Structures are given as C-alpha cells and as structure tokens.
Amino acid sequence: MQNISDYNFNGKKAIVRVDFNVPLNDKFEITDDTRIRAAIPTLKKVLAGGGSLIVMSHLGRPKGVTEKYSLKHIIYRVEELLGVKIQFADDCQKAQEQAAALKPGEVLLLENLRFYAEEEGKPRGLAEDATDEEKKAAKAAVKESQKEFTKVLASYADCYINDAFGTAHRAHASTALIAKYFPNDKMFGYVMEGEIKAIDKVLGNPERPLTAILGGAKVSSKIGIIEHLLDLVDNMIIGGGMAYTFKKAQGGKIGKSLCEDDQQELALRILDTAAKKGVKILLPGEVVAADAFSNDANTIVCPATEIPDEYEGMDAAPSSVEAWKDVLLSSKTILWNGPVGAFEMPNFAKGTNAIAQILKEATEAGAFTLVGGGDSVAAVTQMGYSDKVSYVSTGGGAMLEYLEGIELPGIKAIRE
Ligand code: AMP
Numbered sequence: 001m002q003n004i005s006d007y008n009f010n011g012k013k014a015i016v017r018v019d020f021n022v023p024l025n026d027k028f029e030i031t032d033d034t035r036i037r038a039a040i041p042t043l044k045k046v047l048a049g050g051g052s053l054i055v056m057s058h059l060g061r062p063k064g065v066t067e068k069y070s071l072k073h074i075i076y077r078v079e080e081l082l083g084v085k086i087q088f089a090d091d092c093q094k095a096q097e098q099a100a101a102l103k104p105g106e107v108l109l110l111e112n113l114r115f116y117a118e119e120e121g122k123p124r125g126l127a128e129d130a131t132d133e134e135k136k137a138a139k140a141a142v143k144e145s146q147k148e149f150t151k152v153l154a155s156y157a158d159c160y161i162n163d164a165f166g167t168a169h170r171a172h173a174s175t176a177l178i179a180k181y182f183p184n185d186k187m188f189g190y191v192m193e194g195e196i197k198a199i200d201k202v203l204g205n206p207e208r209p210l211t212a213i214l215g216g217a218k219v220s221s222k223i224g225i226i227e228h229l230l231d232l233v234d235n236m237i238i239g240g241g242m243a244y245t246f247k248k249a250q251g252g253k254i255g256k257s258l259c260e261d262d263q264q265e266l267a268l269r270i271l272d273t274a275a276k277k278g279v280k281i282l283l284p285g286e287v288v289a290a291d292a293f294s295n296d297a298n299t300i301v302c303p304a305t306e307i308p309d310e311y312e313g314m315d316a317a318p319s320s321v322e323a324w325k326d327v328l329l330s331s332k333t334i335l336w337n338g339p340v341g342a343f344e345m346p347n348f349a350k351g352t353n354a355i356a357q358i359l360k361e362a363t364e365a366g367a368f369t370l371v372g373g374g375d376s377v378a379a380v381t382q383m384g385y386s387d388k389v390s391y392v393s394t395g396g397g398a399m400l401e402y403l404e405g406i407e408l409p410g411i412k413a414i415r416e
Pocket residue numbers: 215216217218221239240241242258313314315338339340341342343344375
C-alpha cells in the first residue's frame with residue numbers, strides 16, 4: 001500500500017472512490033454538501049501532483065438507471081469546490097475513451113455505480129416466488145459478472161484511491177474488489193486516513209481514562225459494540241432508550257419506557273462482565289419521563305427505576321448528566337455514539353445537547369473526543385460544535401462496524 005502524501009501522481013490517472021452520496025431535494029439541489037467538501041483535499045492532491053482524476057461514487061439506492069439518482073445533479077457543486085470543469089461519463093462501464101483522453105489536471109466523473117447490480121454484487125429483479133435454487137443461481141451470476149465490471153473500472157487508471165469511509169464496510173466492486181488490480185498503487189485518501197487515525201486513537205492505544213457514551217434506542221443493535229468496548233474502556237455511560245432494558249433487568253419499574261424484554265438477561269450479563277473487567281458502568285439515575293411520546297407531553301423527573309405506569313423515560317435528567325460530567329471531564333479519551341434521549345423532540349434533547357456541551361469542554365481541557373454515528377453527529381452539528389470536538393466521523397454504519405472490532409473490507413483491501 002502507498003501513502004497519498006508521498007505518491008508521485010505526475011502523469012498518472014487516479015481512480016478515486018469517493019462518497020458523493022449527498023441528500024438532494026425535489027429540485028435535485030444538494031441540501032448538505034459535507035461529503036463532497038470532505039473529498040476535495042484528496043482530489044486536489046492528485047491534480048496538484050500532475051495527475052488526472054476518474055471519480056466514482058454511488059448516490060442513493062437505485063435498483064437500475066434512475067434519473068433521480070444521477071450523479072450529474074451534483075456536478076455543479078464539485079466544480080465550484082474543486083475549481084475545475086468536470087467531464088461526465090453517462091455510463092460508468094463505457095468510459096474507456098473519455099478516461100484514455102484525460103490530460104493532467106482534468107477530471108472525469110463516472111455515473112452512479114449502483115445503476116449496475118454488479119457494484120454491490122447483489123442480484124436484482126428476482127421474482128418474489130423465486131426458489132432458493134434460483135436465488136443461488138442469480139447470486140452466482142452477478143458475482144461472476146461483477147469480476148468483469150470491476151476489471152473495466154480498473155482499466156481506466158494507473159492507481160486507486162479509496163476515500164469513501166461511509167461505504168468502507170461494504171465489499172463492493174469500487175470499495176474493495178478493485179484494489180487487487182493495483183497491488184503497488186493503492187492507497188487511502190485523506191478522509192479514510194483521518195477516520196482510521198481517529199478511531200485508532202480511541203481503540204488502539206488511548207490515553208486513559210477512556211470513557212464511551214453509548215445511547216440510542218436498542219441494546220440489540222449495539223450489543224456488538226458494547227461487548228467489544230468492554231475490553232477497552234475504563235468507563236461506559238449507557239443512556240437513551242436502551243438504558244431501560246438494563247434498569248428493568250435490575251428490578252426497576254420503568255413504566256412504558258422502551259424495553260427489549262428478550263435482552264434483559266444479556267443486559268445483566270453485560271453488567272456482570274463489566275464488573276469482572278473493572279469497567280465502571282454508568283446508567284442514568286434520574287430521568288425525564290413523559291405521559292406520551294410527544295414534545296408537548298406532561299413531564300416529571302423521577303428515578304429511572306421508579307417511573308409511573310403511564311409514563312416513559314424520554315431523556316437523562318440534569319442530575320444524571322451532572323454525574324456523567326464528572327467522569328467525562330476527568331477522562332482523557334471519549335467516544336460518543338448515540339443520543340441519550342429522544343432528542344428529535346426539543347423538550348427531550350436537553351440531555352443529548354448537554355453531552356455535546358461537555359464534550360466541547362473536555363476537548364478544550366485537552367481530551368481526545370470522537371463522535372460517531374448519525375444521531376450524535378447531528379446533535380453536535382446542531383449545537384454548532386462540529387469543530388469543537390476532536391473528530392466527527394462521516395461514516396454511520398462503517399463507524400459502528402469498526403467499533404465492533406470488525407475489519408472493514410474497504411480498509412483490508414488497501415492494506416493487504
Ligand atoms: P439508534 O438508531 O439505536 O442509535 O437510536 C437512535 C434513536 O433513539 C433516536 O431516534 C432517539 O430518538 C431514540 N431514543 C433515544 N433515547 C430514547 C428514549 N429514552 N425513548 C425513546 N427513544 C429514544
């Protein structure tokens with residue numbers, strides 16, 4: 001594997017997998033260009049080094065060629081940010097001539113890779129009543145044609161850069177399979193480098209104490225992360241909807257709060273494992289409970305183990321946040337994933353916003369703070385603190401899998 005900072009791009013064509021999967025409104029206007037902006041330093045590096053670019057991405061989840069998901073809608077913004085005119089290939093598999101004609105400093109954007117089933121390697125258009133045999137045959141067929149699809153993409157360039165952290169947990173043609181065609185000329189882009197460095201700073205050899213704050217709705221969706229982190233952290237704050245499964249398992253009265261009854265045994269096992277490993281678990285003491293899942297509901301503050309029957313826990317109460325704050329401000333490394341309340345409703349966003357505030361203070365005091373996962377990133381962004389914490393991850397699913405200790409295919413393909 002090569003390093004983008006040292007690689008000589010002079011006269012080379014670089015094929016770069018970026019994540020231009022940006023949200024568009026009804027008029028196909030970009031409503032958040034964060035992902036495009038994130039990729040610009042990598043693209044500029046190649047051009048400044050005398051190379052040319054073949055840029056590839058997916059947009060949305062099309063099941064074939066779909067106007068709505070055409071990458072041509074976003075060209076204007078890439079041109080503005082890069083300051084270079086973009087050429088466009090209407091079909092990512094028929095760009096040989098355009099790629100071959102590229103001169104140093106020129107940029108060719110390929111149409112949405114997912115217009116082809118081969119990008120993901122998953123069969124499409126299977127009849128609902130398809131038999132297992134038919135499904136198996138269709139899967140084998142698309143896997144076979146995926147090889148040719150990948151080879152065509154690879155044929156456009158001299159080197160490959162993966163800068164799409166958001167899809168690094170997928171073993172797709174453009175994110176992983178293509179790397180083998182560039183055994184000596186493959187590398188991470190700056191987005192990937194930044195993400196890997198930030199997560200390794202937390203999971204690799206962190207400055208201690210290391211505290212994780214885990215929130216969100218369900219224990220079941222975070223179990224892999226909890227188990228992996230129990231081997232690494234000193235403290236684990238468990239907030240949000242999933243805290244109530246723990247509280248009920250411990251014999252608490254949680255009213256109508258979110259609860260996964262089938263996960264209670266697991267919750268007790270987690271607490272037991274944590275105790276054996278010397279990991280301090282902090283659940284909310286008091287919570288804000290409401291008599292309906294609505295912003296205008298009546299609310300009370302009560303212990304998380306004494307929630308009245310008609311009420312449900314909606315947010316961490318100020319006293320809980322205060323208790324967490326002591327632990328957070330004495331931590332040297334903090335990882336945050338998931339809101340500690342139903343934060344989409346302003347009346348129940350106070351706990352989550354307070355966490356964002358504490359992370360800002362901890363960062364100012366010298367801690368390394370990493371925020372990952374869609375909702376906690378949204379909370380930090382809403383508070384205007386994206387640049388007040390050490391690192392905000394751009395990859396939702398990829399980040400979660402990384403935290404589970406899974407080696408992401410997009411990272412493995414570059415490293416091996
Ligand atoms: P997840 O996708 O598992 O990270 O969960 C995120 C969701 O959990 C958000 O939509 C929050 O509104 C929700 N959530 C967090 N705390 C609570 C709670 N106490 N009651 C209901 N929903 C919650």
